[in-house]
Amino acid sequence: MVSTDNENRRRTRAIALADRYPASRQILEFYAALIGFDSDWPTLRARLLEIAPEPMQRAAALQQQPQGIFLRILSRLNPTKITPQQNNECPNCGNLPQCAVLREEGQGHSLFLVCSACTHEWNFPRSECPACLMTDEKRLGFYTAEQFPHVQTLLCETCRSYLHIIHCGVDPQAIPDVDELACTPLDIWAMEQGYTKLVPNLAGL
Ligand SMILES: [Zn+2]
Ligand SMILES: [Zn+2]
Known part of the structure; x- marks a missing residue:
């Protein structure tokens, strides 16, 4: 398997974040091991049985057809x-x-949304909820935590959805969808407050 520059950059970032954020280490290392892997379910399942965290290996071994996180x-x-x-x-x-x-x-x-499937980025208004598309700025809130100086969690009081915003100006090394995987403590906080992420990430958070 030959890695492209983009894949190498993603792998390096995932491993650097795994060191920095122990709560997300397992999923970041798992993500790094999947980069560049392009396959069908039987082949992916064989790969998961080698590299996935223990509970995921057990689940993968039981599934003839992919479901849940494996479909993602x-x-x-x-x-x-x-x-x-x-x-x-x-x-x-x-x-x-x-x-x-x-x-x-x-x-x-400028704010851009980052696609959950293909990582393409597109411009999006800062005053609009990316989940329910309401445009009342007063109903959008932001949560930050000291250990994530380059992340803001966007909260919508209308639909109770949330989504992380990665600030590349604060951390120019950031790769939005990779850094998103490092935000486990922010996910736990948001879920405890009753918010739901627009699309679950690879970790199912
Ligand atoms: Zn896309
Ligand atoms: Zn909303």
């Missing part, structure tokens, strides 16, 4: 294309965003 892994390895209907769906493949990224542009910052 396969859909990321082989994204299906659907026609986008609204502005929170990826213009490239039609899937919903995994997270958002704030990038410096000119004098200010």
Whole structure:
């Protein structure tokens, strides 16, 4: 298997984050082992039996047809294309965003959503909820934690959804959908408050 520069960069970032955030170490190391892997379920299952965390190995061994998290892994390895209907769906493949990224542009910052299937990024208004598309800014909240200086968790009081925003200006090494996997403590906080992530990540969070 030959790795591209992009795959190498993702693997390096995942391993660096695994060192920095012990609560997410297992999923980041698992993600790093899956990078560049493109396959069908029988082949993926054989690979999971080698590299997945123990409980996932047991689940994979039992499934003749992929379900739950395994379907999510396969859909990321082989994204299906659907026609986008609204502005929170990826213009490239039609899937919903995994997270958002704030990038410096000119004098200010622009917000982009990051596709959960193909990692394509597209511009999105900062005053709109990426889940229910309501546009009342007063109903959007932000949660931050000291150990994640480059992450803000966007909370919608209308639909009780949440999504992490990665600030590339604060950490230029960040790769939005990889850094999103490191946010386990923020996920636990948000779920304890009764919020639901728009799309669960590889860890099912
Ligand atoms: Zn996409
Ligand atoms: Zn909402």
